[in-house]
Amino acid sequence: MTQQLDARLNRYAPAALSLFRVITALVLLTHATAHLFGWPTGEAAPIGAWPLFYAGVLELITGVLIAVGLFTRIAAFIASGVMAFAYFTEHLPTDFWPIINKGEPALLLCFSFFLLIFTGGGVYALDAHRR
Secondary structure, three states: OHHHHHHHHHOOHHHHHHHHHHHHHHHHHHHHHHHHHOOOOOOOOOOOOOOHHHHHHHHHHHHHHHHHOOOHHHHHHHHHHHHHHHHHHHHOOOOOOHHHHOOHHHHHHHHHHHHHHHHOOOOOOHHHHHO
8 A cells, every 4th residue: 555655656756846846945035035125024134234134145046046946956055054054043042942932944944955955956947957
């Protein structure tokens, strides 16, 4: 029974990986637009403000690259680092537990991008068509 389920689901793995990549990148892009433009919520960081403005720039660039699947592994490496930096500097000093320090999104995005470093963008990414 498990083998049959595995066989059925395995053929959808490339599409699932691409969907995961795109949705995760879109979530990152909402952080970028919030930091840079104050949209969809909040106030934009002043130009040059450390670290929010620079994080927003990196999130915007890596988010677009990951969404389209171009230079996915490199962009995911940088995005994972940005999210790790955000977690360790903004959330961890408040409390150890992510549910208390409100660092769950940063932590989940960090490890989501970490996964994409190893899996790449998948067959439905621009990277696959560049080769």
